[in-house]
Amino acid sequence: MSVTRNVLEMIGNTPMTAFSKLDTGVCQLFGKLELMNPGGSIKDRIALYMIEAAEQAGHIKPGDTLVEATAGNTGLGLALVAAQKGYKMLIVMPDKMSMEKEYNLRAMGAEVIRTRSDVMKGHPEYYQDVAARLAREKNFFFINQFANPANVKAHFETTGPEIWEQMEGKIDAIVLGVGSGGTLSGVGKYLKEKNPNIDIVLADPKGSILDLYHRTGEFKEAGSWIVEGIGEDFIPSICNMELVTKSYEIPDDEAVKVIRELLRVEGIMGGSSTGTLLAAALRYCREQTAPKRVVTFVCDTGTRYVSKIYNDTWCQEKGLI
Numbered sequence: 001m002s003v004t005r006n007v008l009e010m011i012g013n014t015p016m017t018a019f020s021k022l023d024t025g026v027c028q029l030f031g032k033l034e035l036m037n038p039g040g041s042i043k044d045r046i047a048l049y050m051i052e053a054a055e056q057a058g059h060i061k062p063g064d065t066l067v068e069a070t071a072g073n074t075g076l077g078l079a080l081v082a083a084q085k086g087y088k089m090l091i092v093m094p095d096k097m098s099m100e101k102e103y104n105l106r107a108m109g110a111e112v113i114r115t116r117s118d119v120m121k122g123h124p125e126y127y128q129d130v131a132a133r134l135a136r137e138k139n140f141f142f143i144n145q146f147a148n149p150a151n152v153k154a155h156f157e158t159t160g161p162e163i164w165e166q167m168e169g170k171i172d173a174i175v176l177g178v179g180s181g182g183t184l185s186g187v188g189k190y191l192k193e194k195n196p197n198i199d200i201v202l203a204d205p206k207g208s209i210l211d212l213y214h215r216t217g218e219f220k221e222a223g224s225w226i227v228e229g230i231g232e233d234f235i236p237s238i239c240n241m242e243l244v245t246k247s248y249e250i251p252d253d254e255a256v257k258v259i260r261e262l263l264r265v266e267g268i269m270g271g272s273s274t275g276t277l278l279a280a281a282l283r284y285c286r287e288q289t290a291p292k293r294v295v296t297f298v299c300d301t302g303t304r305y306v307s308k309i310y311n312d313t314w315c316q317e318k319g320l321i
């Protein structure tokens with residue numbers, strides 16, 4: 001391992017591990033450990049790309065205020081990059097997201113505004129609409145991961161190639177979630193270009209609209225779910241759902257049980273969305289009759305959910321365990 005010059009150079013190049021103790025049927029399951037990024041999630045990659053793209057386009061200069069709508073992880077990545085580069089950071093985050101994320105963001109010098117989780121896109125209190133309005137009214141720069149091509153580019157240029165190299169090209173399926181769709185559109189496109197037979201498997205929380213849309217092309221009204229960062233009530237403009245070849249709808253209790261099992265048996269503490277991904281990956285693996293090499297993500301660190309999915313009392317109150 002070489003010495004890095006600064007924290008930003010530590011973004012990406014995350015380890016890949018085999019999950020050998022989980023029951024994966026005839027398949028081998030691997031996890032790309034995005035929790036090892038310095039900001040603790042896969043979103044550090046896009047934070048760096050989106051800020052540097054805005055700099056290169058001449059949209060921002062140090063001292064400016066950036067604003068973003070986020071489930072928290074994009075915010076944490078942006079707060080890290082913004083602090084290093086001298087930008088002020090305003091985060092708009094729905095109230096269902098964990099307090100750990102808010103404390104972490106504030107500790108990094110970001111300002112945090114909470115908005116309602118129970119309203120849909122188009123409502124004035126919806127987090128993305130609030131962020132867009134603040135940007136307009138106060139002349140802040142709106143990062144907007146949901147429509148920002150640098151989000152997809154980060155995954156096409158870094159996450160995808162890393163997975164291909166770490167698996168030495170021997171990969172049959174990738175299981176991922178969609179929040180902004182950046183991971184799907186970047187990694188999915190890269191892997192499909194390398195090998196069109198690779199299955200791109202969507203793990204969608206029950207209540208989200210994406211699983212039904214993939215299977216039928218129909219839209220339903222979104223419900224609610226407790227996992228943070230994935231599942232949608234609309235299809236973001238950067239999200240290429242055409243890449244998905246199979247999808248699973250995962251209830252919260254299944255996601256929570258499996259993420260707690262991952263910590264006990266494999267010693268890796270992932271966040272709630274990783275539970276959804278892992279549950280879908282295990283379902284996919286157990287359905288196969290021929291051996292396959294399947295990759296999924298540990299999207300973020302579980303330490304930002306200790307008051308929730310790793311808290312027995314909270315889980316029991318919510319009927320999750």
Ligand code: PMP
Pocket residue numbers: 041043071072073074177178179180181182183184228229230271273274299300
């Ligand atoms: N997992 C977590 C924990 C996240 O915060 C996010 C992003 N909101 C994702 C997965 C989804 O990734 P993407 O935005 O690339 O679809």
